[in-house]
Amino acid sequence: MKKVVVAAITCLSVSAFASVETESGRQLYLSPGKGGCATCHGETGNEPVMPMYPKIGGQMEMYLINQMQDYKLKKRKNGLFVPMEVAMEHYSDEDILQIAKYLASF
Ligand code: HEC
Numbered sequence: 001m002k003k004v005v006v007a008a009i010t011c012l013s014v015s016a017f018a019s020v021e022t023e024s025g026r027q028l029y030l031s032p033g034k035g036g037c038a039t040c041h042g043e044t045g046n047e048p049v050m051p052m053y054p055k056i057g058g059q060m061e062m063y064l065i066n067q068m069q070d071y072k073l074k075k076r077k078n079g080l081f082v083p084m085e086v087a088m089e090h091y092s093d094e095d096i097l098q099i100a101k102y103l104a105s106f
Pocket of ligand 1: 029035036037038039040041052053054056064067068076077078079080081083084087088091099
């Protein structure tokens, strides 16, 4: 019985820690006044409003960081890059790390 209780507490604290870890990224991602990410990609990044918008929730963290940095530094110029260049202008390098952590958590 004791073991079960310990296991349950461990699970709870791990998931609480995970949500604390991704909370600031979630705020940055959802923040309506800033980049409007969720307006186009949906709350978890997987509900794009247009069929030609990509699903980004659950993508690898390092990949997400690289793509966001490339738009911000105006290095990625494919397809529909314009809204992304504008969206990423508002975010610092640290913000990008936090957003990537949030999106990769799905
Ligand atoms: C106006 C709609 C719009 C907004 C707002 C927007 N995006 Fe995007 N996003 C797109 C489109 C369209 C693409 C595909 C662009 C391309 O072809 O390069 C994209 C691509 C991406 C990619 C790369 C996906 C891949 O697999 O290569 C990431 C990551 C991303 N967006 C994250 C974000 C984040 C984070 C924000 C908020 C800061 C945001 N987007 C705001 C429309 C939007």
